[in-house]
Amino acid sequence: MANSRIIPVSKSKTWETKTLLYDIDLLSKQIWVKVRLLVKDDDRTIRTPVTPLYSARFVDVDNKKVSTRNGLDLRSLNVCYEQVDDPTKETNLTVYVPYSPSKPQWKAQIKETIEQANALNVTYKGETKAKDYGND
Amino acid sequence: MARYYGNYTGDDSKEYGRIPLDLYRVLITVGTRGQRDYTSLEEDPTLIPNVWFEFTEVYIPRKGYCSLPFNPRNALLWTSQSSYLYVPIPWQANSAQFNEFFTLLKTELSDKYLSVGINGEFIDGSYLSHVVNYG
Numbered sequence: 001m002a003n004s005r006i007i008p009v010s011k012s013k014t015w016e017t018k019t020l021l022y023d024i025d026l027l028s029k030q031i032w033v034k035v036r037l038l039v040k041d042d043d044r045t046i047r048t049p050v051t052p053l054y055s056a057r058f059v060d061v062d063n064k065k066v067s068t069r070n071g072l073d074l075r076s077l078n079v080c081y082e083q084v085d086d087p088t089k090e091t092n093l094t095v096y097v098p099y100s101p102s103k104p105q106w107k108a109q110i111k112e113t114i115e116q117a118n119a120l121n122v123t124y125k126g127e128t129k130a131k132d133y134g135n136d
Numbered sequence: 137m138a139r140y141y142g143n144y145t146g147d148d149s150k151e152y153g154r155i156p157l158d159l160y161r162v163l164i165t166v167g168t169r170g171q172r173d174y175t176s177l178e179e180d181p182t183l184i185p186n187v188w189f190e191f192t193e194v195y196i197p198r199k200g201y202c203s204l205p206f207n208p209r210n211a212l213l214w215t216s217q218s219s220y221l222y223v224p225i226p227w228q229a230n231s232a233q234f235n236e237f238f239t240l241l242k243t244e245l246s247d248k249y250l251s252v253g254i255n256g257e258f259i260d261g262s263y264l265s266h267v268v269n270y271g
Contacts, residue, residue: 023230025229025230025234025254025256026229026230026234026235026238027230027235027239028230028235073256075256100229100230101146101147101148101149101228101229101230102149102228102229102230102231106147107148107149107267107268110264110267110268111268111269114264114265114268121261122261122264122265123258123259123260123261123264124147124257124258124259124264125256125257125258125259126147126209126229126255126256126257126258127229127254127256128253128254128255128256129253129254130212130253131212131214131251131252131253132251132252132253133211133238133251133252133253133254
């Protein structure tokens with residue numbers, strides 16, 4: 001029997017998962033986390049604008065080996081991007097900040113994200129975990 | 137009513153002086169945002185590690201204080217499924233005091249709390265621009 005895939009009529013987003021080396025706030029630990037980047041459906045080019053300091057922390061680790069975040073909300077920027085192919089539309093995407101605030105790259109990465117040509121508004125939220133903080 | 141103030145170090149590494157740092161309990165089942173209940177001066181040192189009190193002073197009414205341009209990072213110390221103690225954390229991540237506070241909470245005060253949570257700072261667009269360009 002032919003194994004045919006049914007493509008849904010409504011457009012859904014396609015993502016690519018990367019592994020990021022992330023500085024935890026507590027006790028200077030570093031962990032691997034999985035992050036998703038938005039990709040184009042047709043040719044899988046990455047649509048989430050990735051700045052140099054962000055990609056500097058991508059590691060070549062199979063993301064199947066990375067454990068789940070267990071409720072940890074990573075330090076992140078919520079960026080409202082004007083869509084390049086349709087400037088009347090916006091997309092809200094999450095860009096993680098893998099650098100600890102005590103490092104100079106923290107400010108530098110946020111600055112390069114804000115300065116992207118199509119970034120309309122950027123907000124920052126520090127590392128958050130509702131319960132069981134410190135139990136990783 | 138026990139309230140405190142102290143210097144707060146932001147994620148931007150800037151030190152914000154004389155910021156009110158209130159300790160209070162929240163019962164989340166009461167009201168839309170929970171009912172706030174301030175703790176007492178006598179009780180407070182039994183609730184959280186002493187390092188917090190080394191960095192803060194008792195609030196003096198009618199003295200001038202500054203406000204933070206964003207919401208401070210804070211810890212939520214859950215005493216039950218529906219109530220927690222709110223503790224603002226005035227030190228930056230990875231500082232000695234930050235690590236000491238959370239380590240002591242786990243090693244010495246773990247019988248007091250079911251669980252500990254942390255809320256990071258929330259910095260909005262305009263202030264964030266200011267932080268990275270001028271901070």
